[in-house]
Amino acid sequence: MPELRVGERQWLVAAGSNLLDALNQNGVAVPYSCRAGSCHACLVQCVQGLPADSRPDALSAEQRDQGWRLACQCQVIEDLQVHTFDPVTDGRPATVEALDWLGDSVLRLRLIPQRPLRYSAGQHLVLWAGHVARPYSLASLPEEDRFLEFHLDCRQPGEFSDAARRLQIGDPIRLGELRGGALHYDPDWHDRPLWLLAAGTGLGPLFGVLREALRHDHRGAIRVIHLAHDADGHYLAKPLEALAAQRQNLSVERWTAAELPGALAQLRLVSRQTLALVCGSTASVDAFAKRLFLAGLPRNQLLADVFLSRG
Structure with missing residues (x-):
């Protein structure tokens, strides 16, 4: 042995x-x-x-x-x-700059790293609160935000989400490895229709991707769909509406779980050049992907990240 x-x-x-x-x-x-x-x-x-x-x-x-x-x-x-x-010796130090509740169950965590972190929209990072670690997707942009932003789903109890609830401004936190993930924005997509489909806090990284696309003055139509458990779960409704008011090529749709079957049945592709980025739970990503494929989206034009529930 x-x-x-x-x-x-x-x-x-x-x-x-x-x-x-x-x-x-x-x-x-x-x-x-x-x-x-x-x-x-x-x-x-x-x-x-x-x-x-x-x-x-x-x-x-x-x-x-x-x-x-x-x-x-x-x-x-x-x-x-x-x-x-060991997060103390192997992790990168950061400090909690802000903690805000976006609705009843989403905690927005903003961190200031001791040294600048090079990353891109859609990537995720392992966060350490004490000796509890979880990977979370970045919702911020390096070119525009001085902080690292994360959206934590706190609907269910969990080791990390419970620890995050106890954090206070100024508290230290450690950063683990930065990962690429599947979600990103490519400037070569400039004129193609872009669909961003998110469930729950899967909207976080796609919000970063959206802002990156707008920063590059994306010319194709951009369609954002956010699936939430109920109407109160659309935690970025106001920021998305503000962006849509400024961009004629951007539309935002808010779906609830009860509306999902009917909404999916009505989903139609306008162009075979459409690119779809999908993020959320396994069930929601599978539901979106299945409908998109049935609608004729080529498989190599769908990028997806799955959030696994372990808080």
Whole structure:
């Protein structure tokens, strides 16, 4: 049986054991969210030995050369010593600048990093509140905003959302790895119809993408659709309406869960050149994608990010 070591601790594990489970089940708390190799919350650094890795493409060559691996995607096959990600020493420091409630359940968190962070609209970042970590999509723009903005869905209790509720202005917070995600804006899309379909706080990153498109003076028609549980869930209604009032090529639609089946049935493509960016829960992304494909949208013209519920 291989031996697993973390700091001064060591124990035997069954060959082929999932590394994330082997750590968490033996008292070494490693955060995770998606268990699919996307969120990167479960980064660990291999000091001696290497695990079998089912997602070698998930990290950069530089990260892999330094021994970093995603614990959820690794199996222990030999003696292994790992260093778990320590937000104090491995994370980048930031400070809470603002905390605002956008409606009853969405907490807008704005952070000021100690050093400027290079990122693009649609990317996501792992946030650490104490020793609880979760990946969240950025709703801000580096060219326009001096802060990093995140929209946290706090409808349900969860370790990170509960910790976020207790944050105060000036509190320190740590930033983990920045990830690309599927959502972005390409200036080459300048004249093509652009549809942005979001459910819940999936609107956050698409709001950033929208602002990026407008910053590039996108000429094609832009259609924003926001799906919320009920009418009170359209937490960015006023900012979106203000943008639509300034841009003739921008339209905004607000759907509720009860209206979804009928609204989807009426969804029609105006142009086969349409590009669709979709973000939200697995069920909502699947529902949007299925209808778009039935309407004739080519699969390579849909970009989607799925939010997994683990607060």
